[in-house]
Amino acid sequence: MVSNTRINKIGENIAARGGEITPEELEQLQLFRTSFSKPLVDVFNITREIADKVHQSSILAFRLKRIDTIINKLSREKEMDLSRMGDIGGIRCIFYNEAEVYKAKELIEKTFESGGKTRDYIKEIHRDIGYKSIHMYVKDPVSQKRIEIQLRTRNHHNWATLIEITDLLYDLRLKELGFESNKKFGQFHALMSSDKELTKEEAELIYEVLDKYNFITVLSDTFRKNNAEVKKRWSDENKKNSFFLIEASKTQIPNLKSFRTFEEAEHAYFEKYKENSSAEIVLTSIKKPNFKQISVAYANYILSYHTFMSDIRPILQVLAIEALEDKNINKFEKIFKTYEDLIANLILEVISETADLFFNRMDKNKIIIIGRTNKMNKLQEREIIKKIDLKIREFQRTHHEFILEIEENIPKGYFKKKKVEKFLKKHNERIANIIMSKEIKFENLI
Numbered sequence: 001m002v003s004n005t006r007i008n009k010i011g012e013n014i015a016a017r018g019g020e021i022t023p024e025e026l027e028q029l030q031l032f033r034t035s036f037s038k039p040l041v042d043v044f045n046i047t048r049e050i051a052d053k054v055h056q057s058s059i060l061a062f063r064l065k066r067i068d069t070i071i072n073k074l075s076r077e078k079e080m081d082l083s084r085m086g087d088i089g090g091i092r093c094i095f096y097n098e099a100e101v102y103k104a105k106e107l108i109e110k111t112f113e114s115g116g117k118t119r120d121y122i123k124e125i126h127r128d129i130g131y132k133s134i135h136m137y138v139k140d141p142v143s144q145k146r147i148e149i150q151l152r153t154r155n156h157h158n159w160a161t162l163i164e165i166t167d168l169l170y171d172l173r174l175k176e177l178g179f180e181s182n183k184k185f186g187q188f189h190a191l192m193s194s195d196k197e198l199t200k201e202e203a204e205l206i207y208e209v210l211d212k213y214n215f216i217t218v219l220s221d222t223f224r225k226n227n228a229e230v231k232k233r234w235s236d237e238n239k240k241n242s243f244f245l246i247e248a249s250k251t252q253i254p255n256l257k258s259f260r261t262f263e264e265a266e267h268a269y270f271e272k273y274k275e276n277s278s279a280e281i282v283l284t285s286i287k288k289p290n291f292k293q294i295s296v297a298y299a300n301y302i303l304s305y306h307t308f309m310s311d312i313r314p315i316l317q318v319l320a321i322e323a324l325e326d327k328n329i330n331k332f333e334k335i336f337k338t339y340e341d342l343i344a345n346l347i348l349e350v351i352s353e354t355a356d357l358f359f360n361r362m363d364k365n366k367i368i369i370i371g372r373t374n375k376m377n378k379l380q381e382r383e384i385i386k387k388i389d390l391k392i393r394e395f396q397r398t399h400h401e402f403i404l405e406i407e408e409n410i411p412k413g414y415f416k417k418k419k420v421e422k423f424l425k426k427h428n429e430r431i432a433n434i435i436m437s438k439e440i441k442f443e444n445l446i
Contacts, residue, residue, distance in 0.1 A: 002035075044062045047091055048060050065087055093149065217345075233253075320335045324411065347435065
């Protein structure tokens with residue numbers, strides 16, 4: 001056990017050196033971190049029972065704060081005593097809506113002794129980029145160590161992980177440094193987190209970022225690259241294990257490794273950290289581990305799925321219609337091509353979002369061969385085909401409605417009308433080309 005006096009001195013030294021740490025200090029910092037392991041697991045188990053009372057499908061995960069994140073925080077907040085850092089052990093609870101979040105908050109307050117001030121970033125948004133979550137601090141009943149519990153909705157969580165994905169793929173620090181570190185991306189994420197109806201100027205700012213940073217293509221290519229391989233890696237893991245080490249990378253397939261005990265997982269994490277202190281590695285435990293749960297809880301590490309691809313679709317549709325209304329055909333075509341790129345990637349997602357399937361290969365007749373992570377009987381196969389068919393039909397319906405709206409807004413002038421009609425005639429061909437460029441071919445989906 002490292003004394004508070006000693007651990008605070010280590011924190012001061014790290015801050016004074018701008019983040020540098022000696023091997024001896026690293027070993028003692030690790031002892032300090034792992035002293036939260038049992039309190040964290042014990043509080044997690046109690047919190048899991050509370051979450052089940054709120055909603056059986058809630059997602060719970062916990063983690064010890066990463067070593068590099070601790071060091072970065074000490075470098076930013078130089079006056080902080082390391083012994084009083086309140087989020088060394090953290091639990092995240094993800095619910096469907098705010099009513100469930102506040103019900104869980106009430107039950108947690110009744111169950112645990114408070115370990116510090118609750119920060120409600122739902123009612124009072126945190127920082128300029130719109131972070132939304134409730135941060136509670138409770139005391140482990142036995143050790144009295146402080147554990148942080150974060151409560152958020154799925155929408156809040158999707159937005160928060162999108163920021164972390166953006167940070168990783170574009171080498172930014174929006175999560176740590178906030179709005180000012182990159183104003184355009186900061187405004188983009190703030191608007192994407194907002195529940196209010198966007199103004200025309202705000203929607204155009206979102207499009208400007210999508211276009212400037214090729215955001216849709218970068219995200220979708222990353223997700224598609226990772227999807228099949230990460231699912232295969234997941235299928236190879238022991239399903240009885242509930243502790244996971246996930247290593248994210250913007251250039252390599254994320255690594256996913258499961259462990260039987262927390263101690264085994266923590267040892268593997270520390271060894272990996274010593275090998276590469278800048279690696280994006282998290283050690284976590286999921287309440288009911290399956291690929292969908294872990295993909296939602298750690299979308300920023302798994303990098304194979306995110307709701308953003310669906311969330312951005314109506315914004316592009318509105319912008320395309322507004323461009324037609326303004327008779328700005330060049331702008332309309334540019335926005336619509338971005339929409340087509342999105343559509344192509346959403347088509348690919350329809351199958352891949354089914355957790356038991358992944359793209360395997362394509363035969364000589366351009367027929368997609370779907371791989372399975374688990375053995376299926378005929379009934380299970382029929383159910384999956386039915387789900388995919390329903391989603392494709394809904395996708396076709398909403399897309400058809402959008403095209404009809406476009407046709408209603410085509411300018412009446414002869415030349416502009418002919419230009420738009422000619423452009424739309426090649427719509428299916430352009431989508432097919434996008435999909436074929438990604439080495440997958442679908443027919444008659446639109």
